[in-house]
Amino acid sequence: GQNIDQPTEMTATEGAIVQINCTYQTSGFNGLFWYQQHAGEAPTFLSYNVLDGLEEKGRFSSFLSRSKGYSYLLLKELQMKDSASYLCAVRLLLLNYGQNFVFGPGTRLSVLP
Amino acid sequence: DGGITQSPKYLFRKEGQNVTLSCEQNLNHDAMYWYRQDPGQGLRLIYYSQIVNDFQKGDIAEGYSVSREKKESFPLTVTSAQKNPTAFYLCASSTGGSYNEQFFGPGTRLTVL
Numbered sequence: 001g002q003n004i005d006q007p008t009e010m011t012a013t014e015g016a017i018v019q020i021n022c023t024y025q026t027s028g029f030n031g032l033f034w035y036q037q038h039a040g041e042a043p044t045f046l047s048y049n050v051l052d053g054l055e056e057k058g059r060f061s062s063f064l065s066r067s068k069g070y071s072y073l074l075l076k077e078l079q080m081k082d083s084a085s086y087l088c089a090v091r092l093l094l095l096n097y098g099q100n101f102v103f104g105p106g107t108r109l110s111v112l113p
Numbered sequence: 114d115g116g117i118t119q120s121p122k123y124l125f126r127k128e129g130q131n132v133t134l135s136c137e138q139n140l141n142h143d144a145m146y147w148y149r150q151d152p153g154q155g156l157r158l159i160y161y162s163q164i165v166n167d168f169q170k171g172d173i174a175e176g177y178s179v180s181r182e183k184k185e186s187f188p189l190t191v192t193s194a195q196k197n198p199t200a201f202y203l204c205a206s207s208t209g210g211s212y213n214e215q216f217f218g219p220g221t222r223l224t225v226l
Binding site: 033040041042043044045048087089091099100101102103104105106108 | 144146148153154155156157158161163171201203213214215216217218219220222
């Protein structure tokens with residue numbers, strides 16, 4: 001089966017740096033995505049990794065190690081508006097039917113003043 | 114503007130009634146997805162479709178049905194067979210390309226009384 005794990009909750013202080021980890025055990029791996037979701041709203045795309053290494057987009061960076069089944073999302077210079085859930089999702093390449101996405105349980109981040 | 118629309122935002126139904134949730138996209142995406150999200154949890158896949166007139170069951174398809182008669186539309190019917198239908202329902206779409214994050218609609222919060 002497919003399995004993705006993330007910490008349930010994290011707390012950090014405004015202006016600090018926080019790292020949210022994601023581990024996965026899947027077959028047919030074809031990329032890893034990070035989404036941000038504020039309460040009651042739709043997820044919005046943050047970053048994407050398909051090859052090993054670090055991808056940087058402004059205050060957000062994401063890292064992938066395919067051999068370890070591990071990714072992290074790094075948020076720098078935290079702001080109060082970064083308080084949200086962060087979802088890790090793996091794209092699977094299906095042999096018989098295109099591709100699909102499997103989501104982790106999400107990490108609820110609280111940014112404190 | 115291109116995007117995904119879901120209607121209505123909030124929906125109330127009596128137990129035992131079928132209800133259909135609308136999802137429309139004008140992004141010209143081939144693939145569309147339906148997810149269910151329960152409080153404090155991640156997204157679980159209900160159904161997905163890679164092309165018109167074809168769709169596949171996801172992890173929790175029991176008690177749900179879909180159709181994909183047009184590329185732009187992927188309605189979800191929550192039937193009376195779904196034992197616990199109260200949840201937040203999210204529709205998403207993506208292209209078939211190698212860099213293809215999912216774009217999400219605003220969601221429909223269904224409450225069964």
